[in-house]
Amino acid sequence: MGKLDDRIAVITGGGSGIGEATARLLVAEGAQVVIVDIDDKNGRRVAADLGARSVFRHTDVSDPAQVEAMVKFSVERFGRLDVLFNNAFATRMGPVGEISIEDWHKTISVTLSGVFYGMRFALPQMVAQGGGVIVNTASISGLAGDYGAGAYNAAKAGVVNLTRSAAIEYARKNIRVNAVCPGMVETPAVLNTFIGQSRNPQKVRKLNEECHPIGRMGKPEEIAKVVLFLACDDSSFMTGSMVVADGGVTAHTGLTGHPLR
Numbered sequence: 001m002g003k004l005d006d007r008i009a010v011i012t013g014g015g016s017g018i019g020e021a022t023a024r025l026l027v028a029e030g031a032q033v034v035i036v037d038i039d040d041k042n043g044r045r046v047a048a049d050l051g052a053r054s055v056f057r058h059t060d061v062s063d064p065a066q067v068e069a070m071v072k073f074s075v076e077r078f079g080r081l082d083v084l085f086n087n088a089f090a091t092r093m094g095p096v097g098e099i100s101i102e103d104w105h106k107t108i109s110v111t112l113s114g115v116f117y118g119m120r121f122a123l124p125q126m127v128a129q130g131g132g133v134i135v136n137t138a139s140i141s142g143l144a145g146d147y148g149a150g151a152y153n154a155a156k157a158g159v160v161n162l163t164r165s166a167a168i169e170y171a172r173k174n175i176r177v178n179a180v181c182p183g184m185v186e187t188p189a190v191l192n193t194f195i196g197q198s199r200n201p202q203k204v205r206k207l208n209e210e211c212h213p214i215g216r217m218g219k220p221e222e223i224a225k226v227v228l229f230l231a232c233d234d235s236s237f238m239t240g241s242m243v244v245a246d247g248g249v250t251a252h253t254g255l256t257g258h259p260l261r
């Protein structure tokens with residue numbers, strides 16, 4: 001028996017990284033999943049791999065009309081919507097005093113508004129059907145600041161508090177809303193872009209490994225397990241929680257000059 005037998009889950013950004021690993025785990029635990037992505041090639045690849053328990057739906061989460069249509073499609077196809085994993089993101093880097101207005105809006109519209117739209121259109125369905133679970137991907141970057149990532153930091157901090165608002169508003173409707181806050185995870189976004197496109201990928205990779213007290217970055221499958229926990233009944237008394245999975249990064253003050261280190 002799986003932890004999510006016959007539950008219907010929608011996963012945004014399901015074509016890659018944490019979303020893909022979560023889709024695979026949720027299906028292994030008995031769920032049927034709608035893979036939502038703007039990357040048709042990867043979204044279809046994951047859905048095809050998962051077979052009859054999975055379907056791909058092209059959706060840009062920054063477009064409320066598309067998100068509304070995606071929720072409608074999922075409910076028409078499967079009859080209900082038990083789990084929504086709001087996980088897609090986009091980010092443009094730049095110091096607060098330099099980032100372009102366009103890059104700011106791009107980051108906020110996908111990474112924060114996309115999460116809002118998902119909840120906005122899924123919650124009425126979950127209320128109508130008598131319950132549901134929402135998991136949002138926040139980040140440790142929603143709990144503190146990073147260099148050159150002000151828009152992302154603001155978007156993820158927004159996800160953190162929006163998660164709390166929805167959690168308390170819908171707690172008596174049998175709907176739980178939690179967020180996962182990963183540290184650096186070895187996904188295509190990190191390996192190909194953040195590290196891969198840096199001036200010195202080897203050095204940046206090492207720095208990112210070493211800033212985690214555990215000595216390495218996380219793996220998508222390790223975050224997927226946290227999402228599964230939040231999505232299934234094992235976390236039945238949890239709502240409004242930010243679950244940090246970061247190899248110890250946020251346990252550290254950030255001061256690196258300690259003599260015993």
Ligand SMILES: NC(=O)c1ccc[n+]([C@@H]2O[C@H](COP(=O)([O-])OP(=O)(O)OC[C@H]3O[C@@H](n4cnc5c(N)ncnc54)[C@H](O)[C@@H]3O)[C@@H](O)[C@H]2O)c1
Nearest residue numbers: 013016017018038039060061087088089139184185187189
């Ligand atoms: N990888 C990390 O280190 C890390 C750390 C903390 C938080 N996160 C968060 O985890 C989540 C997943 O990131 P990942 O590292 O797996 O990235 P990823 O790039 O591997 O996957 C992201 C997916 O989102 C899709 N996507 C982008 N814009 C979209 C849009 N407008 N509509 C629909 N889909 C869209 C992409 O096509 C891609 O398939 C994000 O919310 C990210 O902020 C990642």
